[in-house]
Amino acid sequence: MIIFYLIIFIFGLAIGSFLNVVIFRLETGDKIINDRSKCLYCGHKLSWYDLVPVFSFLFLKGKCRYCRKKISFQYPIIEITTGLLFILVCCYFPFVSSIPLLIEWLFLFYMLSVLIVVLSYDLKHFIIPDKIIFPAVIIALIYNLIFANLQFLNTLAAALVGSLFLFSILLLTKGKGMGGGDVKLAFLMGLILGWPVLLFAMLISFILGSIYGIPLVIAGKKKMNSMVPFGPFLVMGTFIALFWGNEIINWYIQTFFV
Ligand SMILES: [Zn+2]
Structure with missing residues (x-):
């Protein structure tokens, strides 16, 4: 059961990471799905290991690997919040009457x-x-x-x-x-x-x-x-x-x- 919640949490982190991209693209007016993410300050393209939710932020101590400018706390906060809320969904909506469980969760x-x-x-x-x-x-x-x-x-x-x-x-x-x-x-x-x-x-x-x-x-x-x-x-x-x-x-x- 713990492994199940861990998987849901990691799924939530990944979705949270995507939500950060959505918020950023809404701000800049870009299309939601676009090319690879870049650093806001130096424009350096970010590798997959710069984009691992929460961990990259912790590992890089909240700074861009390339220009050392500070990355907003918004990123890990949104990722963790999404992960935790997704776990709550699975805790609180396990026995639903007529709606197929997976559909309700999604x-x-x-x-x-x-x-x-x-x-x-x-x-x-x-x-x-x-x-x-x-x-x-x-x-x-x-x-x-x-x-x-x-x-x-x-x-x-x-x-x-x-x-x-x-x-x-x-x-x-x-x-x-x-x-x-x-x-x-x-x-x-x-x-x-x-x-x-x-x-x-x-x-x-x-x-x-x-x-x-x-x-x-x-x-x-x-x-x-x-x-x-x-x-x-x-x-x-x-x-x-x-x-x-x-x-x-x-x-x-x-x-x-x-
Ligand atoms: Zn940078």
């Missing part, structure tokens, strides 16, 4: 990858790229229609409620508290999580956002309406809700309503 691997790209990109650029969100929305709709047919209406309703809720905040704050990208992201979250788990994810997102934002406002570093991207909090809320949402909701209902 679906979740893909959705988590999308969310990791969204988190990282929104953090740096305050934009959630349509190029990443739209294909994911279409795939989630198709997946729910084919494999989760009883859940289809539930997830669609969750998607609509979530995105309308954020859209109304966007209108009320005149686009300062929320961006159009967050509205689209909420739609995708609904398709992945369904109802009522989406509600829980939103709640966690707002709590995390406040924990991060309120001290900054008090310290005077940010004005109430200044730019703090909300996408990363939505993504973190989705991660927590995906793995622990049902459990926590059940616990809550049993503790307070039974």
Whole structure:
């Protein structure tokens, strides 16, 4: 079993390494699949042994082999995060009713990858790229229609409620508290999580956002309406809700309503 998780982790590291490339290509506007990776600074082509996830970074002490410029911590962090999330998928989704296990895992691997790209990109650029969100929305709709047919209406309703809720905040704050990208992201979250788990994810997102934002406002570093991207909090809320949402909701209902 440990070997199985190790293989999943290594698979996650490799996908994480690819996600770093996707993020970089989104930034530079290159095609997603392109020629071999180069050093950002000196342009030296990187060999396979410079591109081994995490290990190359550790071995090279976070510097380019050729020009010694620092490599961003983003690279190993995204690789390790992807690996760990993939392991969680295999831990938390082992006994699914009607959906073939492998298909559900692949679906979740893909959705988590999308969310990791969204988190990282929104953090740096305050934009959630349509190029990443739209294909994911279409795939989630198709997946729910084919494999989760009883859940289809539930997830669609969750998607609509979530995105309308954020859209109304966007209108009320005149686009300062929320961006159009967050509205689209909420739609995708609904398709992945369904109802009522989406509600829980939103709640966690707002709590995390406040924990991060309120001290900054008090310290005077940010004005109430200044730019703090909300996408990363939505993504973190989705991660927590995906793995622990049902459990926590059940616990809550049993503790307070039974
Ligand atoms: Zn270099």
